[in-house]
Every structure is written in structure tokens, then in C-alpha cells.
Amino acid sequence: MKETKDKLVCAGHLSDEVSLKSLKKNLNSEEEIYLLSNMFKALSDPTRLKIIYVLSRSSLCVCDIANILEMTQSAISHQLRILRDMKLVKFKKEGKLVIYSLDDEHVLELFEQGLNHVKHK
Numbered sequence: 001m002k003e004t005k006d007k008l009v010c011a012g013h014l015s016d017e018v019s020l021k022s023l024k025k026n027l028n029s030e031e032e033i034y035l036l037s038n039m040f041k042a043l044s045d046p047t048r049l050k051i052i053y054v055l056s057r058s059s060l061c062v063c064d065i066a067n068i069l070e071m072t073q074s075a076i077s078h079q080l081r082i083l084r085d086m087k088l089v090k091f092k093k094e095g096k097l098v099i100y101s102l103d104d105e106h107v108l109e110l111f112e113q114g115l116n117h118v119k120h121k
Helices: 017-025 030-042 046-057 062-069 073-085 105-119
Strands: 089-094 097-102
Touching (some): 046 062, 046 073, 062 097, 073 089, 097 105
């Protein structure tokens, strides 16, 4: 480490000061990083990932998701609320029936990229 005017700088760094300042300037905002972190937290639950998977294949009601995953409708509803809050799934009402689907293609891309990474040898 070497000392500059007001901070310590790694003596062995390979980047020039202009590049480092550019990287720092282009960092995402704290709010964006916070939202991204919360999205990944929502995707960190196995049940929610299973819900994402089944909804990637078909739009479904809570009852159908519960049957497929062999869980209670209450448990599925709780997980869907978390996914809705993070804008990972959306719903539409058809009469008294509520049908869930993925919010957009980015959700499927996130899921597939993560799965591909896990499967990569």
C-alpha cells in the first residue's frame, strides 16, 4: 500500500486512476442495488423457484400450483405474494378465478440462466 493525499492506494494495482474513477462513477445507485438484492432474496427460496418454473410453463391458479407442488393453497398464496411484491409474477382475474403468470420474459431468463449455471460442469 502507498499513501496518497488522503487515502491508501494498492501499490500493485493495474488500473489507472481515470479508469477507477470511471468505474466508481458508473456504479449502480444504492436503491438499484437494494432492489436487486431483494429480488435475489425472493428467488433464493426453493418453493418460489418451483413456482417460477411451473409458471414458466403455463399460467395457473393457486389451486393448480398447490396441487402440482403438493402444498397447501395458503402456503402457495404466501409465496405468490412475495413474488408479486417483487414484480416477478403478475395475476389477472377471470371472474372469481385468479390466474398467475410470470411478470415478463426477464424472470424466465433469470431462472434459466441460474439453472444453466448450476448445471454447468
